[in-house]
Amino acid sequence: TNRNRNGPIVKKQETKRKRKVEERISSEKRSRNGSKDKPAARDDDITNKNNNKEACLSGLAVGNRIAFDFGNDIYFGCIEECDTNNKVNAEWNWNVGFDDGERYKFDYKDMLSSVTLYDKLKKKEMNSLHSEENNSNIIKSNNNNNKEVCLSGLAVGDRIAFDFGNGIYFGCIEECDTNNKVNAEWNWNVSFDDGERYKFDYKDMSSALTLYEELKMKEMKDPGRKKKVRKIKDDFIIQKNYVLSTIPKEVKNHFLQVGFALWQKRYLPVLFLGPYDVPPGIIRDEWLAAFEKCDNSNVPRIVYWFGSSNLKDAFSIRAKRSCISLEEGKRKGLLEKARSASDSNQFNKAWRHLKVAMKKPRINRSPLEKFKEEYDCVGGHQPDRLLVELEAAANL
Structure with missing residues (x-):
C-alpha cells in the first residue's frame, strides 16, 4: 500500500540472532562482570494465591519479556520456548534468551520471580512517567535521562504508534541500535502492520512511544474496556466453532498429518495444519478468505515446510491438487527419486x-509454541495489544 509518509523505507532484514536455545542447568554460572550463580534463594511468601500464579504463568508465550536479578545486576530477556503442558506446575519450564546472548532454562519458581520483577519494574517506570502534571505528555519530560533510559530499554517486538499526518499507524520494532553513547545516533527499524518499514531516529521513536503510551493510558481508563474484550473473545469462539463445523471431515482428517506438497515443481515433506493451528495473521486470514469462496472438493491446505530455518516464512497455502499424503508420496517414489546435491540436502533435512x-501424538506435532489469540493479546492489565490497534488492523 502507498502511504503518504516521510522517512526512509527499510527493507526487511534477517534477525541478527538465530533463536537456538541452549539448554543449561539452573546451577550454571554466568560470566558477566564476575561470576554469579543462578539464584538459590527466593521469597517463600510468593507461594500465596496459587491459582492466580498458575493462570499468570500458563498464559506466558514466546516473545514475552522478563527480568531477573542474578545478584550483581538485573538482566532482561525474552521467552523463547514454553513447556506448560504438564498438570503439575512444578514440572513447567521455559527457555529464556537474555539480551546479552546468554540462555537459561527456568523452572516454575524462576519464572514466577522473573515475571514478578519485570511487572514491578514496568509499573515503577510507568508511575514515574505518569507522575507529571500533564498525564498525556508521557515522554516529553524535562529530564532527558528518563527519556534515554526509556528508549534504550526498547526491544525487538515492542509496539509503537506513529501519526503520519493522514492517520495513526501501528507497528513493532524489528531491530534496535542504541549502542552509541550519543542518543542522536540511535535508530530503530520499525515494521508497520500494513507491511511498510521505516528507520526511526531518536526523535521519531520518542514521538512514537509517547503516542502509543497516550493511547494506552486513555484506553485503560475506559470503564467499558473489559466488556469490549469479552465481546471480542465471544465473537472469536462463535466464528471458530462455525468455521470448524463447516470444514469437510475429509479435510479435517488431514490436520496435523504429514505428507508432501509442491514447492517450485518439487515435492517436499510438510505438515498439514488447520486454520487455528496457526496464530492470527496473514496465513489464517488468507485461508479463511479462500475457504469462503471454494467448494468442498477444492479446500486449500495450510502447510508447514519441515526443516525451515525461519519459522515466520515456514507456512504456505497450497491448492489441494498440490498436496499428497505420505502414502501417496511413497508410491510415487519420492523417497528414492534422484535429485541434485542441493535439492537432496533440502529434501533429506525436511524428511528427518x-x-x-x-x-509424536498428532496434537503435539505443531512446530509452534503456545500462541495468543487476539482476545488474549488485548486482555489483562498489561495487554500486548490495544483495542485501537485491532480496529486499525481491521481497516487496512
Missing part, C-alpha cells in the same frame, strides 16, 4: 524433521 514429528 518429518520422521521426528511422526513419533
